[in-house]
Amino acid sequence: MNVETFIQHALNSLTLGSLYALIAIGYTMVYGILRLINFAHSEIFMLGAYFVFWGFTVLHLPWPVAIAVSIVFTALLGIAVDRVAYKPLRDAPRISALISAIGVSFFLQNVTIVFFQAIPRAVYRPEWMESPILMGNVRVLPITLFVPVLSVLLMLGLLYIVYRTKTGLGMRAISKDIETSYLMGVPVNRVIAITFGIGSGLAAASGIMWALRYPQLQPIMGAIPGFKAFIAAVFGGIGSIQGAVVGGIVLGFVEIMTVAFFPDLAGYRDAFAFVILIVVLMYKPTGLFGERMEVKV
Amino acid sequence: MKRILALCMAMIFAFAGMAWAADDTVRIGVFLPLTGQNAFGGQLELEGVQMAHKEAGTVLGKKVELFVVDNKSDKVESANATKRLIEKEKVQAIIGTYGSSLAMAGGEVSEKAGIPQVGTSCTNPLVTQGKKYIFRVCFIDPLQGAGAATYAAKTLGFKKAAMLVDVANDYSVGLSNFFKKSFTKMGGQVVATLNYQSGDQDFTAQLTKIIAEKPDVLFIPSYFAEGAIIMKQARELGATFKIMGGDAMDNPEITKIGGKAVEGFVQTTFPYDPSMKNMNPTAKKFTDEWKKTHAADKDPNVNAALGYDAYMIIIDAIKRAGKAEPEAITKALAETKGFQGVTGDTTINETHDAVKPIGLIEIKDGKKVYEGEVAPEL
Numbered sequence: 099m100n101v102e103t104f105i106q107h108a109l110n111s112l113t114l115g116s117l118y119a120l121i122a123i124g125y126t127m128v129y130g131i132l133r134l135i136n137f138a139h140s141e142i143f144m145l146g147a148y149f150v151f152w153g154f155t156v157l158h159l160p161w162p163v164a165i166a167v168s169i170v171f172t173a174l175l176g177i178a179v180d181r182v183a184y185k186p187l188r189d190a191p192r193i194s195a196l197i198s199a200i201g202v203s204f205f206l207q208n209v210t211i212v213f214f215q216a217i218p219r220a221v222y223r224p225e226w227m228e229s230p231i232l233m234g235n236v237r238v239l240p241i242t243l244f245v246p247v248l249s250v251l252l253m254l255g256l257l258y259i260v261y262r263t264k265t266g267l268g269m270r271a272i273s274k275d276i277e278t279s280y281l282m283g284v285p286v287n288r289v290i291a292i293t294f295g296i297g298s299g300l301a302a303a304s305g306i307m308w309a310l311r312y313p314q315l316q317p318i319m320g321a322i323p324g325f326k327a328f329i330a331a332v333f334g335g336i337g338s339i340q341g342a343v344v345g346g347i348v349l350g351f352v353e354i355m356t357v358a359f360f361p362d363l364a365g366y367r368d369a370f371a372f373v374i375l376i377v378v379l380m381y382k383p384t385g386l387f388g389e390r391m392e393v394k395v
Numbered sequence: 396m397k398r399i400l401a402l403c404m405a406m407i408f409a410f411a412g413m414a415w416a417a418d419d420t421v422r423i424g425v426f427l428p429l430t431g432q433n434a435f436g437g438q439l440e441l442e443g444v445q446m447a448h449k450e451a452g453t454v455l456g457k458k459v460e461l462f463v464v465d466n467k468s469d470k471v472e473s474a475n476a477t478k479r480l481i482e483k484e485k486v487q488a489i490i491g492t493y494g495s496s497l498a499m500a501g502g503e504v505s506e507k508a509g510i511p512q513v514g515t516s517c518t519n520p521l522v523t524q525g526k527k528y529i530f531r532v533c534f535i536d537p538l539q540g541a542g543a544a545t546y547a548a549k550t551l552g553f554k555k556a557a558m559l560v561d562v563a564n565d566y567s568v569g570l571s572n573f574f575k576k577s578f579t580k581m582g583g584q585v586v587a588t589l590n591y592q593s594g595d596q597d598f599t600a601q602l603t604k605i606i607a608e609k610p611d612v613l614f615i616p617s618y619f620a621e622g623a624i625i626m627k628q629a630r631e632l633g634a635t636f637k638i639m640g641g642d643a644m645d646n647p648e649i650t651k652i653g654g655k656a657v658e659g660f661v662q663t664t665f666p667y668d669p670s671m672k673n674m675n676p677t678a679k680k681f682t683d684e685w686k687k688t689h690a691a692d693k694d695p696n697v698n699a700a701l702g703y704d705a706y707m708i709i710i711d712a713i714k715r716a717g718k719a720e721p722e723a724i725t726k727a728l729a730e731t732k733g734f735q736g737v738t739g740d741t742t743i744n745e746t747h748d749a750v751k752p753i754g755l756i757e758i759k760d761g762k763k764v765y766e767g768e769v770a771p772e773l
Contacts, residue, residue, distance in 0.1 A: 099607070103603060103604075103607045106632070107603055110597075110600055113599075216430040216431065216435075217648070230631055237633050312596040312597065312628075313624070314620065314623065314624055316620065317430075318431065318432065318594075321594070322596070354597075354599065357589070357601055361587070361604050362590075364590040364591060364600070364601050365562035365592055366592075
């Protein structure tokens with residue numbers, strides 16, 4: 099393999115990895131606060147993408163407006179999902195909320211099939227996104243540079259919210275002990291709603307980025323990226339925002355480099371992602387940046 | 396004791412009566428992927444079936460009733476769908492399906508129940524292998540793979556080929572094997588074979604690897620949803636080689652999703668396309684009828700045509716059999732000769748596959764153009 103090919107592989111990895119990272123941040127936030135794996139996250143991701151291209155092609159909104167509208171809509175949708183599916187189960191065993199999450203996921207997928215049909219849709223991209231920047235034989239798409247930067251910016255923004263604002267303080271309190279937070283006057287439900295709103299808005303942002311990178315919309319498009327992002331979140335230490343970003347990028351590299359160095363195994367790259375998951379769960383269940391979980395008595 | 400026996404007999408007759416209560420109707424089941432990964436193909440085929448049903452709604456003076464079940468692009472669902480059609484709806488014949496893997500799952504059930512099944516666009520040889528009740532209106536993969544290879548090697552004079560194969564899909568694996576066999580036999584060389592799995596959306600790693608091998612042509616036996624994305628990513632990575640594919644790429648949406656990236660793409664297909672010059676009367680009628688009921692920019696494609704043909708070939712068999720009874724339909728289907736369908740004249744051979752020529756389509760200036768036919772060298 100020559101240097102140029104290797105750089106090309108590395109850039110491909112970086113794009114894919116930062117897309118995973120973007121999705122993983124949303125996963126990890128909800129988990130960090132509620133200890134709930136929000137399986138509906140991948141469907142919210144998919145709907146975010148649908149909303150923006152629906153706004154763009156049907157309502158003829160300009161790009162920035164379509165994106166803003168989609169993010170607001172998906173954030174509200176996330177809050178609604180929490181209200182309907184998770185809030186009534188706040189005191190129930192965790193497994194109930196998990197099952198509810200899976201139910202919501204299937205529900206949203208099928209609603210999308212009803213409204214937007216199951217046929218894959220084309221995504222129209224602005225002209226400048228189509229043309230790669232040439233560096234010798236290495237080709238860089240504008241999105242390749244844009245997505246990692248966006249991931250890091252969002253990560254910094256979130257870290258600011260979580261560690262420097264009052265809402266963030268509330269989030270951290272809830273993550274430690276939800277009952278005591280109630281007693282100490284933390285507006286628990288409002289903080290959780292905000293968490294879901296932010297998490298879902300992030301899912302929309304990543305859905306839009308994903309659709310711009312792989313220009314096709316279909317109701318099941320969230321499934322595989324969702325799984326991968328989940329693995330990335332676990333790898334980075336579920337609950338940790340930095341961990342999600344690092345985990346996502348590492349996963350992107352592992353997938354692409356597997357194909358690059360072992361082309362015969364290219365068809366099984368999903369399996370490698372799961373191998374990582376198993377290994378992490380076996381040897382370091384808290385992931386790279388995860389805190390040790392205290393057992394509540 | 397006698398009374399109980401009589402009661403039992405009465406009940407058996409009552410049930411039997413229910414099963415054949417629909418004696419004045421012919422019951423035809425349809426199982427297709429209407430949701431999930433292959434929904435685009437399934438929905439088009441269903442439209443074709445419904446068009447044919449509208450046109451030939453009666454046979455032997457009986458009304459034909461259609462029972463449509465969604466197999467959700469899933470192998471297990473596919474078997475369930477067939478079971479439901481046979482046990483609950485008591486159908487006499489079954490149409491379906493798009494996708495070889497799905498057809499194999501459903502076919503097992505039909506074969507055991509002894510209900511004839513006519514596949515629409517399931518081209519893997521295994522679909523009908525060793526089966527008495529399974530037929531299809533499409534040709535099989537060996538011909539298609541070899542057809543693409545013959546065109547690449549003989550007509551275009553290419554020497555080096557690469558392949559990108561979906562390892563989770565029987566159709567894709569089958570096509571690539573026969574492409575390789577035929578291409579190497581004609582003096583060509585396959586310089587790279589890379590894999591992916593259905594549902595993948597990122598092909599940059601595989602494509603970067605393939606581009607480094609500098610092939611003349613890339614053969615992608617993919618389904619259209621992945622194929623369009625593969626081409627888009629290939630061009631973004633600077634690929635200049637020719638790209639070829641099979642009939643699963645035939646979808647009017649391809650130019651919309653692929654844009655400039657699909658320009659020059661060549662695929663094998665069944666000898667029908669709305670852009671065809673010399674259409675047979677059935678194909679002409681089908682095209683005109685479709686244009687009447689659809690928007691001007693929505694052309695029919697080969698899936699719709701195969702759905703139409705699958706329905707019509709069953710009706711033709713029932714007519715020749717003189718009765719709508721599964722065993723008789725099966726026998727008549729096996730004897731089909733020179734049936735004129737939208738996708739050319741169809742003869743069912745001893746392995747229950749349709750024998751018909753292989754067509755080629757190229758995308759030129761954002762439009763599909765029927766290039767003519769090719770004689771595959773196996």
